[in-house]
Amino acid sequence: MMVMQSLPKAFAIMLLVLASSLPSVAAAQGVDYRRTVHLEAPYQIYEDEIWLESPAESYAVGFSLTSLNEVFQVIAFGPSNETLGREAYWMNTTGIFTVVVNTTGIDHFRLVTTLHYTTTYSTNYTTRVNFFPMLDHNETIETSVILPLGAELLSYNMTGISNSTEGGRTVLSGTLELNANSIKAGGIVYNGSFQLIEIEWLNRTIMPSPSGVSVEETLRVVNVGNTRINYAQFNLPLGYTEISVYDSIGALDFNASNGSLGVNFRTRIFRGEGYVFTIKYSLPPSSVTVVSGRSQITGDLLPSWCKFLVRDVSLQIIMPPGSSDAQMSGGSVRSEGGKLIASASAQALSPYKNQPFALSYVSGAASYSGIFKLAILIAVAIAVVVLYLKFGRRRAKPESPQHPAKPQQPQKKPPAAPPKK
Structure with a gap:
């Protein structure tokens, strides 16, 4: 049995009920779907831009994961960048994580999904990436995966993808016609110096x-x-x-x-x-x-x-x-x-x-006030020094070296009177 639970406002999923199947949803089919994956060593951000052929109640996008703990946040934005309602499902038996976005009354939306705990290191870095989404209908999808700055691409395992360089980063891109419910996830191996x-x-x-x-x-x-x-x-x-x-x-x-x-x-x-x-x-x-x-x-x-x-x-x-x-x-x-x-x-x-x-x-x-107080203290100290130098020296003024004082001569005693005869 599948139990549906809404995502919290701040984060995607802290806990979802495990299940084995998805309920049927009234899904709209997209006429234009573009995926951009910003790949960093410790996390990856999926930006899915979807233009719908005709508005419907909902649209479902699936991810292949090894654990529900890989989900960090999921948020959907409407044509005016307003936040849209969404619900999430986790299928424990198949490892499929599905987000259902409320698309009532709109023909365009953007789904931003952040995953973490997706990279391992052993001599090289290996990251599992959902190159294309899992949809409940056939669709042509355009995708671009942008590797970390400074990453040296060693290998990847996905058909229909070619690599190029843009802005100093390696970009894996391609277009693929997807069958309904198909999984297109694969690994990317690269060298570099990164922190997980x-x-x-x-x-x-x-x-x-x-x-x-x-x-x-x-x-x-x-x-x-x-x-x-x-x-x-x-x-x-x-x-x-x-x-x-x-x-x-x-x-x-x-x-x-x-x-x-x-x-x-x-x-x-x-x-x-x-x-x-x-x-x-x-x-x-x-x-x-x-x-x-x-x-x-x-x-x-x-x-x-x-x-x-x-x-x-x-x-x-x-x-x-x-x-x-x-x-x-x-x-x-x-x-x-x-x-x-x-x-x-x-x-x-x-x-x-x-x-x-x-x-x-x-x-x-x-x-x-601190600066003012310090300035006042300095001014007072300077005034004290000036006054001391001015008046203290007057009280004990030394003789001028240009006019030395004459030494006092000892007074001579008058000669003694001769004795009377």
């Missing part, structure tokens, strides 16, 4: 001040490969200074050079295990721009140094004391402990899907 990791959660804290911007980012790295690891490498934050890395015990060994940050874990982690640590660094004052008297901080929730799949991202920006009139695009603002704090969050982000934010606020005079 993802980030379960990333908590970012940004604290601007007149002297610069302090950033703390705590994350949990998860091993999605088939070998133990005790190391992770990221891009260095642009414009960083004074970087440090630590965990709950203390400082971690790291190497920051040539635009990369390599972090050594205290222990090795197996497949599915994670390691938590914090990266702390400073950015220059120019990271905060000032326009018409308002301070502005803009960026993406997923920072530029992170090129991995991230399940949960949270951001908070703690504005300087005395700040006011804060406005946060892509988030919210609250007052806490006498300070304004802007916050935002998102789920299932990657270099292919990010979420921008923009904060502006009026920075109060209180935020500069």
Whole structure:
């Protein structure tokens, strides 16, 4: 018996009921189907663009998987980029994962499916890819599989596919006439230097001040490969200074050079295990721009140094004391402990899907009190030194070397009177 369950809003499937068959659905037939697969070593993103011959209630797209755990997220978008309703089915006996999209009243939609735990490493990288979808009707499908940047293609096992190079990446592409319910999945083998990791959660804290911007980012790295690891490498934050890395015990060994940050874990982690640590660094004052008297901080929730799949991202920006009139695009603002704090969050982000934010606020005079106090202390110290040099020397003025004092001559005693005769 098959039980149908809707996908959560944030992620695709955390748990589906196992079953052996699909119920019949009123499916629309597509007249134009284009698949693009963004293949990265630790994950793969399928973008299916589908134009329907005539609107119908639903459209079903199937994937061949080795485990339901490979599903990270599934989301469907309509013609105006609105989110569409969808339901998912898992057939445990055949390993078929099917997404049924509600297509009522539309003739075009886009299905984005993210998979992970699909790559293994042993001398080379081997990734299982669904080159073409499994459909319940005959259809002609156009597909493109874009390999990771820097990957050297060794082999692939799929008919009707040729390889080329675009933008420094190898692309496998082709068009195939599919029969209904046919499975077209195969392996791709390639060489390169890649990490089979993802980030379960990333908590970012940004604290601007007149002297610069302090950033703390705590994350949990998860091993999605088939070998133990005790190391992770990221891009260095642009414009960083004074970087440090630590965990709950203390400082971690790291190497920051040539635009990369390599972090050594205290222990090795197996497949599915994670390691938590914090990266702390400073950015220059120019990271905060000032326009018409308002301070502005803009960026993406997923920072530029992170090129991995991230399940949960949270951001908070703690504005300087005395700040006011804060406005946060892509988030919210609250007052806490006498300070304004802007916050935002998102789920299932990657270099292919990010979420921008923009904060502006009026920075109060209180935020500069530290600098003012320091300037006053310096001015007072200088004044004290000047006064001492001016008046202290007057009280103990030495003789001028140009006019030395004449030594006093000893007074001569008058000669004694001669004795009287």
